[in-house]
Amino acid sequence: MNLSLDAEALYAQLRDRVRGVVNDDTRLVGIWTGGAWLAQRLHADLGRPGQVGVISSRMHRDDFGQRGLAAGADATELPFAVDGADILLVDDVLQTGRTIRAVINELYDYGRPSNVRLAVLVDRGGRELPIAAALAAATVQMPPAQKLRLARADDGRFTFELEGER
Amino acid sequence: MLSRRNPQLNTHGELIHLLSIEGLPKAVVTQILDTAGTFLSVNDRDVKKVPLLRGKSVFNLFFENSTRTRTTFEIAAKRLSADVINLDIARSSTAKGESLLDTIANLSAMQADMFVVRHSESGAPYLIAQHCAPHVHVVNAGDGRHAHPTQGLLDMYTIRHFKQDFSGLVVAVVGDIVHSRVARSDIHALSILGAAEIRAVGPKTLVPGDLREMGVRVCHDMGEGIRDADVIIMLRLQNERMSGAMLPSAGEFFKSFGLTAEKLALARPDAIVMHPGPINRGVEIASEVADGRASVILPQVTFGIAVRMAVMSIIAGNEA
Numbered sequence: 313m314n315l316s317l318d319a320e321a322l323y324a325q326l327r328d329r330v331r332g333v334v335n336d337d338t339r340l341v342g343i344w345t346g347g348a349w350l351a352q353r354l355h356a357d358l359g360r361p362g363q364v365g366v367i368s369s370r371m372h373r374d375d376f377g378q379r380g381l382a383a384g385a386d387a388t389e390l391p392f393a394v395d396g397a398d399i400l401l402v403d404d405v406l407q408t409g410r411t412i413r414a415v416i417n418e419l420y421d422y423g424r425p426s427n428v429r430l431a432v433l434v435d436r437g438g439r440e441l442p443i444a445a446a447l448a449a450a451t452v453q454m455p456p457a458q459k460l461r462l463a464r465a466d467d468g469r470f471t472f473e474l475e476g477e478r
Numbered sequence: 479m480l481s482r483r484n485p486q487l488n489t490h491g492e493l494i495h496l497l498s499i500e501g502l503p504k505a506v507v508t509q510i511l512d513t514a515g516t517f518l519s520v521n522d523r524d525v526k527k528v529p530l531l532r533g534k535s536v537f538n539l540f541f542e543n544s545t546r547t548r549t550t551f552e553i554a555a556k557r558l559s560a561d562v563i564n565l566d567i568a569r570s571s572t573a574k575g576e577s578l579l580d581t582i583a584n585l586s587a588m589q590a591d592m593f594v595v596r597h598s599e600s601g602a603p604y605l606i607a608q609h610c611a612p613h614v615h616v617v618n619a620g621d622g623r624h625a626h627p628t629q630g631l632l633d634m635y636t637i638r639h640f641k642q643d644f645s646g647l648v649v650a651v652v653g654d655i656v657h658s659r660v661a662r663s664d665i666h667a668l669s670i671l672g673a674a675e676i677r678a679v680g681p682k683t684l685v686p687g688d689l690r691e692m693g694v695r696v697c698h699d700m701g702e703g704i705r706d707a708d709v710i711i712m713l714r715l716q717n718e719r720m721s722g723a724m725l726p727s728a729g730e731f732f733k734s735f736g737l738t739a740e741k742l743a744l745a746r747p748d749a750i751v752m753h754p755g756p757i758n759r760g761v762e763i764a765s766e767v768a769d770g771r772a773s774v775i776l777p778q779v780t781f782g783i784a785v786r787m788a789v790m791s792i793i794a795g796n797e798a
Binding site: 370372379380383384385386387388389417421422423 | 523525
């Protein structure tokens, strides 16, 4: 399978679609690491008020028993009240849905949002939980073993990295 | 002690027990500090708990009393959702003559997943780590004069929080170094993290000369010891460990090595003052310094919980 994903073109699509579904009270929350980059850039490009949130799945991951605590210094920072907030979660790639499940648990440790939606750059299929994105710039089917990851260059431009068997 | 490989690490080099900072790779120390940073925010949440150790049992085995250290481990374990069982061993089975390993075998039969061990004998946590079941993890909460690794790590976290980088730092450890497992753990950690200069400051009777072999500058004069220091770690004068005539008197000690505002003025203007607690006001530190602007003694306590959460969650996630 020959897959070429233009991350910058997809980002432009995502940006235009996000613009249509948010209002001034919506809070963008990016999931570490790729989603956080996206949320920060969306926040700036859309000239959004307030501050962007970042959220980490590591405290609530369901693979702690097999894989241990994920390394890294990614910490959740939600610089606004979560109680009653309209939240748009942003991530680069949606696959099993397990990260989203963990992140929703993390979000609830901070309060009870009024509404939570999910926007992703790529929905690659392979869901293992009943989770769906409200917005996806691209929907593709990929072999489960193949890894797809967003990368960010020094100038801020996005590319996709593909690893593993095709 | 470190026979074939470091007993704290599995074959992948991952931390499975925390027994001593000595011999830990820098990457592991940094991983603990980075992870602790992510746990600090748990204090700010509505729900001050994360589920990483849900369903696990942490046994606090304090063969030597220490209410404060035990409490911080208990808080850390509870914030990770573990079940915590506190055993005041000093007053129970050992008093009836049970051996250490029999105690451990019995507690293991109660489905323990982690032992947090404080013992007056150096090496007791190593012995336990060598004899417990493979899925059980051991954290040294202070053994004899040997090590107090979580205190050393929380001290490093505190220094990094206030000073960011270790490479240019002059750190003075002051007081009763010979009896101090905290001093030993701090010195190992500082040297792993690459502090520019480590000084051990105190009277000849309380500062072992062989520290020089570890690259430590030994100072028997307080002025020399803290001049231009970025970080001053004051140690508690351990009256309960002191035997014989190592010191003329507590008053005499304070005059020579107690940290007063006047002596603190010799250090760098932005120096921080640390102390593992409990502090003896007027013995090793003056009240005006303990409560003053340079003091980071209370932040140390807060960071200590995050560091202990980091250690417990890292070792619990790694297999032997």
